[in-house]
Amino acid sequence: MSKEKTLQNKGAEGSYRLENFRRRTRYTTVFIILAIAFFVIIVVNINSGNVHIPLSRIVNILLTKNGDPKEVDIIWRIRLPRILMAAMLGGALSLSGFLLQTFFENPIAGPFVLGISSGAKMVVAFTMIYSMTLGYTMSSYSLIGAAFIGSLMSIGFILIVARRIKNMAALLVAGIMIGYICSAITDFIVTFASDSDIVNLRGWSLGSFSGMSWSNVHITAVVVGITFVLTFLCSKPIGAYQLGEAYAQSIGVNIRVFRIALIMLSSIFSATVTAFAGPISFVGIAVPFLTKGALGTSKPIVVIPATFVCGAVFCMFCDLIARLAFAPLELNISTVTSIFGAPVVIYMMINRKRGMK
Amino acid sequence: MNEKYFELSNLSVGYNKKTLIHDICLDIKKGEIVTLIGPNGAGKSTILKSITRQLEIIGGQVIFDSNEIRSISYKELSTKMAVVLTERLKTELLTCHDIVATGRYPYTGRLGVLSHEDEEKVDNALRAVNALDLGGRDFNAISDGQKQRILLARAICQEPEIIILDEPTSFLDIRYKLELLSILGRMAKKNGITIIMTLHEIDLAQKISDKIVCVSGDHVTRYGTPQEVFQEDVIKELYNIDNGFFDPMFGSIELMKPAGDKPEVFVISSGGTGIPVYREMQKTNTPFAAGILFRNDMDYQLARLLACEVVTEEPFEEISDENFERAKELITGCSRVINAGVHIGPGNRRIKELLEFAEAQGKLE
Numbered sequence: 001m002s003k004e005k006t007l008q009n010k011g012a013e014g015s016y017r018l019e020n021f022r023r024r025t026r027y028t029t030v031f032i033i034l035a036i037a038f039f040v041i042i043v044v045n046i047n048s049g050n051v052h053i054p055l056s057r058i059v060n061i062l063l064t065k066n067g068d069p070k071e072v073d074i075i076w077r078i079r080l081p082r083i084l085m086a087a088m089l090g091g092a093l094s095l096s097g098f099l100l101q102t103f104f105e106n107p108i109a110g111p112f113v114l115g116i117s118s119g120a121k122m123v124v125a126f127t128m129i130y131s132m133t134l135g136y137t138m139s140s141y142s143l144i145g146a147a148f149i150g151s152l153m154s155i156g157f158i159l160i161v162a163r164r165i166k167n168m169a170a171l172l173v174a175g176i177m178i179g180y181i182c183s184a185i186t187d188f189i190v191t192f193a194s195d196s197d198i199v200n201l202r203g204w205s206l207g208s209f210s211g212m213s214w215s216n217v218h219i220t221a222v223v224v225g226i227t228f229v230l231t232f233l234c235s236k237p238i239g240a241y242q243l244g245e246a247y248a249q250s251i252g253v254n255i256r257v258f259r260i261a262l263i264m265l266s267s268i269f270s271a272t273v274t275a276f277a278g279p280i281s282f283v284g285i286a287v288p289f290l291t292k293g294a295l296g297t298s299k300p301i302v303v304i305p306a307t308f309v310c311g312a313v314f315c316m317f318c319d320l321i322a323r324l325a326f327a328p329l330e331l332n333i334s335t336v337t338s339i340f341g342a343p344v345v346i347y348m349m350i351n352r353k354r355g356m357k
Numbered sequence: 358m359n360e361k362y363f364e365l366s367n368l369s370v371g372y373n374k375k376t377l378i379h380d381i382c383l384d385i386k387k388g389e390i391v392t393l394i395g396p397n398g399a400g401k402s403t404i405l406k407s408i409t410r411q412l413e414i415i416g417g418q419v420i421f422d423s424n425e426i427r428s429i430s431y432k433e434l435s436t437k438m439a440v441v442l443t444e445r446l447k448t449e450l451l452t453c454h455d456i457v458a459t460g461r462y463p464y465t466g467r468l469g470v471l472s473h474e475d476e477e478k479v480d481n482a483l484r485a486v487n488a489l490d491l492g493g494r495d496f497n498a499i500s501d502g503q504k505q506r507i508l509l510a511r512a513i514c515q516e517p518e519i520i521i522l523d524e525p526t527s528f529l530d531i532r533y534k535l536e537l538l539s540i541l542g543r544m545a546k547k548n549g550i551t552i553i554m555t556l557h558e559i560d561l562a563q564k565i566s567d568k569i570v571c572v573s574g575d576h577v578t579r580y581g582t583p584q585e586v587f588q589e590d591v592i593k594e595l596y597n598i599d600n601g602f603f604d605p606m607f608g609s610i611e612l613m614k615p616a617g618d619k620p621e622v623f624v625i626s627s628g629g630t631g632i633p634v635y636r637e638m639q640k641t642n643t644p645f646a647a648g649i650l651f652r653n654d655m656d657y658q659l660a661r662l663l664a665c666e667v668v669t670e671e672p673f674e675e676i677s678d679e680n681f682e683r684a685k686e687l688i689t690g691c692s693r694v695i696n697a698g699v700h701i702g703p704g705n706r707r708i709k710e711l712l713e714f715a716e717a718q719g720k721l722e
Binding site: 019105107233235236239240242243244246247249250251252253254292293295296297298299301 | 409410411431432434435436438439440442444446447448449450451452454455456459460462463465467468469470492493515
């Protein structure tokens, strides 16, 4: 190798190191910004509501649980569980979207557009009403279980369609149709069910973070926590899968097992969300896209945690707006997430250069 | 070294249990370059997909290092075999370095974090394909030729014993084709990496391969060294060529000869000066004759394929009366005679007479 060439290579290596450094800095910056946003939004969220409580008293209540019993109640029984649920479910929903996008190799896939949330909703509504007529109330775990079954049903259908149709746009249309069918059946069930709980059910079936209890928080923390860890541990095969099935297999991924794992993880995430907060639109598509854009990479090992935090921030923010925009009237969470999420999706579609056939 | 390294024995391959090609028997040695050639849709890729386990093998066996390939786990196989596929990669926000680094997958830990050593190997792989400067670029933003090099670097980075490439030279311009093939040649000879690939460019296949596999119809029609396989009829039959020629000497492909049996032009040349004239005749579809050429003249190789008639003489002999008369006859029948630049020496001094003969008829150009 000539001297000139050696020098040139050295230069390239140097700039590559610089590049690596630049990337790390970028990742760190994004994570710091997300962390700050996370805490700011929690503070704002806990500090706002129909009843005004000064910040100093909130801090006191949070630390000691002492004070005006009414205020303690508002903070500890209403606002805090709601915020925590919005955070965890937002993160879960975003990751569910990310996993589905990986699976279908399509950035516009998500639990809502593929009809997975609606499938979960349908089965939950059905089992809820059925158990009510028998005089039982469903436990949180059985709610998640029902939602999980519903999710798998929708995904199963999508997979059958996907086997016949390779076209991604058609796949999405199929998903949206499944969503409509499931929603229609849900409405049907709800309309014909009697009783007082229907009011509650209707609110839930449109999507909302209201009325969360601490037991919900605990269960969600366990389910989402475990699923998150498992997903993070899958970041290596997910990275391989981003090159396509054939390459992934050639570097040692057992595709069949891995595909099942992807479907299971994303279904558990979206089932948990649907079980507690109902179907929530667009978060699963918009958040992973924004996160990847901010990080400038799609490497799962950084994208997975960042997407989770970003989803948490996004949903807490949307929930804040849902609560405050027309207070004391509350908006559906999907109304707000659509307003912020749908434009992002449209932007994505316009900006995509290739891949979408 | 008689031990079998990579052996396909009575292999049947195809899609959905339907056999496309049956009874493939190949015996590939370590460090060999084996190229599959054959017409489009003959199933060359199907064979590659089957031996890389992307497709279910229908019958027979693939033995790799004395193990049946299906008994090797994906993980273990991934440390021994790397692939470069034809399908386009759809990536999102991944740099070339990221792509190449996936080659380290079989060697990294649970989370796939690259060690310092891994990083070095990525750099080395990039260097091997002269693409170190592409490392930081977005994979979607580079040219097809560069992409192909990056994918090869990815395979190299996997440190395999065997690399399988499906049409690695498609989309590449001639320079990158040569570069890619020379890299492959170097890897095979220097590092003992076995290379199995499909190529469309039979001329390149002839030059780079140790063994050639001809795939046509539902079976392997021929398997052997380039010398054995690259014969005019074999290639003609393999690709079903009826509109041109394959020249096994240079591995070049020639278009059909000008139509007509009666030459209109007589070309006199020697030592390669005739070739551009022959090609011109071919393009203008003018039937021509050539002569008088020694059989070891390079002009003869092309004249043989394109001319209606070639008057030839045994090398280093004096031109015989018979041949001389035949040439005169042809000149008389032609309307033009082209002297493409002939070197006249003691052996072919009668060419001079021939030129004078043409001159006298006023046909010489």
